[in-house]
Amino acid sequence: MNKLSFLNLKKEKSRLNLLIGYFWLMPVILSVFSGNIKLKFLGVNLFTATIYGVFLIFLLINFKHVFLKIKGFDILFLVFIALSITITMIVFPQNTVYIKANLFNWSFAFIYYLIGKLIARTVSAQEVIGSVSKLGIIISYIAYATTFGMTNKDMTFAYVVLTYVVMTANSGFNKNKVTDLYWCIAGLILIFILGTRGPLLFGVLYVLYRAFLKMGKGWKITVLSVAGISGALFVETNAYYAVLQNINAFLESRNIESYIIDQILSGNTSSDQMRSDVVEKVIDAIQKQPLGYGLFGDRVILKGSYVHNIIVELLCAYGVVLGLILLVLLGLFIYRAIRHSKYYNRTNFLIAFIFIYLMKFFVSSSILNDTFFGLFMGVFSFFYINERKRKNSM
Numbered sequence: 001m002n003k004l005s006f007l008n009l010k011k012e013k014s015r016l017n018l019l020i021g022y023f024w025l026m027p028v029i030l031s032v033f034s035g036n037i038k039l040k041f042l043g044v045n046l047f048t049a050t051i052y053g054v055f056l057i058f059l060l061i062n063f064k065h066v067f068l069k070i071k072g073f074d075i076l077f078l079v080f081i082a083l084s085i086t087i088t089m090i091v092f093p094q095n096t097v098y099i100k101a102n103l104f105n106w107s108f109a110f111i112y113y114l115i116g117k118l119i120a121r122t123v124s125a126q127e128v129i130g131s132v133s134k135l136g137i138i139i140s141y142i143a144y145a146t147t148f149g150m151t152n153k154d155m156t157f158a159y160v161v162l163t164y165v166v167m168t169a170n171s172g173f174n175k176n177k178v179t180d181l182y183w184c185i186a187g188l189i190l191i192f193i194l195g196t197r198g199p200l201l202f203g204v205l206y207v208l209y210r211a212f213l214k215m216g217k218g219w220k221i222t223v224l225s226v227a228g229i230s231g232a233l234f235v236e237t238n239a240y241y242a243v244l245q246n247i248n249a250f251l252e253s254r255n256i257e258s259y260i261i262d263q264i265l266s267g268n269t270s271s272d273q274m275r276s277d278v279v280e281k282v283i284d285a286i287q288k289q290p291l292g293y294g295l296f297g298d299r300v301i302l303k304g305s306y307v308h309n310i311i312v313e314l315l316c317a318y319g320v321v322l323g324l325i326l327l328v329l330l331g332l333f334i335y336r337a338i339r340h341s342k343y344y345n346r347t348n349f350l351i352a353f354i355f356i357y358l359m360k361f362f363v364s365s366s367i368l369n370d371t372f373f374g375l376f377m378g379v380f381s382f383f384y385i386n387e388r389k390r391k392n393s394m
Contacts, residue, residue, distance in 0.1 A: 013124065016065060019058040020125050021132045023115055026051060027160045028136050032143040059111070066114050073385050074117075077377070078110070084317075088294035098296035102369050109374035116378020126349050130171025134180070136164035137187045144194060155364065158195025161187050163356050165203045170352045173210040181207070193251065193258050198363045200260060206355040210348065241265070275308055282307045282316050292319030296368060306368075310361035313368070334358075337383040344383070353379055 030051060059066055089096050119125045140161050165187035172180025184207055191200045248261045285293070285301045293300060297316045298307040307313050315323035334354070341347045357376035367373045 012065075015058075015062055016118070016122055017124055017128045019062050020115075020119055020122065020128050022055065022058055024129050024132045024163075025136055025139070026055060027163065028139050028143070028157075031157050031160050032139070062118075066111075066118055069114070069117060069121075071385060073381055074113070077113075077381070081106070084295055088296075088317075092294035092297065092300070094300055095294045095296045098299050102296075105369055105371060109371040111374075112371050113374035113378035113381075116375040116380075117382045118378075119375075120346075120379045120382035126174075126346065127171070129167050130174075130180075133164040133167040133171070134183050137161065137168065137183055137190075140164070140187070140190055144190060155196045155199070158191050158199040159356075159360060159365075161191050161195065162199040162203050165191070166206045166352050166356050169207050169210055170348055173214065174348065192260055193256065195260070196364075197260055197263065198360060202355050202359050206352065209351075278302060278305060278307055279309055279312055282312050286312075286315055286320065290320045292317055292323065306366045308364050308366070310367055313361075313366060317368075333384055334380060337380040340386060341383045346383070350380065350383065 030048060033047060085099055089099060119129070140157070143157075165184050168180050168187070169184045172178070172184065184203075188200065188203050188207075191203060244261050244265055248258065248265065251258055251261070282298050282301055293316055295317050298313055299305065301316070307316065311327060314326055317323065318326055338347060338350050341350050353376055357372050361367055361370075361373070
């Protein structure tokens with residue numbers, strides 16, 4: 001390789017890393033500042049438009065690495081979505097209003113899908129994301145300190161912080177850097193104060209999962225025993241209640257309220273009753289019509305709301321038989337992608353994506369209007385497709 005070729009490759013790598021880094025910081029920038037910087041032109045938020053405009057410029061600069069890497073599996077995925085939309089609009093015309101409202105969102109979801117594939121195949125992406133995630137936690141704290149766009153129950157922002165917590169933990173455990181764990185703890189504290197239970201639970205579970213993998217067999221047994229006994233005593237004696245009351249009093253003295261602490265102190269430690277009622281209502285509707293209600297069928301049943309559960313959402317949209325088939329295929333897709341990722345030493349990277357982008361669909365959000373489900377599918381599709389290529393070449 002001559003010097004000119006080497007420099008060109010280095011420039012391309014820098015451009016790719018810049019795109020990935022900018023993309024990874026976009027969620028915190030948008031969730032914090034878009035609602036407060038209200039400069040508008042023709043009804044469009046200029047700040048939001050600028051953020052996405054810069055993103056599109058980066059996409060065009062890296063056009064061949066993003067848009068010219070579309071494969072047969074990607075086209076098959078698009079065809080399936082197109083068929084789902086077409087059939088729904090014909091059979092369930094009442095769902096059309098929700099489909100039209102999300103067409104623009106789906107366009108970005110496919111771009112996020114392509115970005116996911118780019119992240120998966122870019123060797124330096126994991127390192128870039130780990131570094132940028134620490135910056136994301138810093139921006140999150142600055143945002144909270146300046147009260148930009150914050151409420152005491154900001155679920156969207158909490159899931160954004162969860163992204164940075166998990167990826168910082170992934171980077172820290174990979175490099176054995178204890179300082180990265182301090183950043184994780186800082187992010188979890190912010191979620192504890194500001195966010196909701198789901199993001200906090202997923203963040204804590206991922207950190208514990210990675211820590212558990214680092215331990216030897218003896219340490220695992222010891223830690224599990226001590227944690228089990230201590231946890232049982234802590235709960236049985238209600239010691240946690242007094243601790244949380246003291247923390248809550250400290251926060252209230254500084255005009256800070258924590259939704260999570262309020263829920264625990266009031267005894268609401270499980271899922272919200274309203275959310276449980278929503279799930280039951282959709283399940284009842286599925287039993288009455290097992291063939292399904294089409295895309296966004298849960299919105300029609302719930303008059304605009306959604307079911308907050310990926311399993312029930314798919315069963316409602318595609319019916320019991322086809323919905324179960326899709327759930328099994330999704331499970332196999334994830335399993336095979338993870339199994340093949342070990343050849344790239346990226347298994348923990350994929351598991352991190354499960355904690356960030358998949359687990360939340362079992363308790364909140366909707367795969368039909370969350371663009372980051374496209375990112376999740378893109379990352380996993382890269383490893384799934386390459387596993388099939390490897391098998392065919394054997």
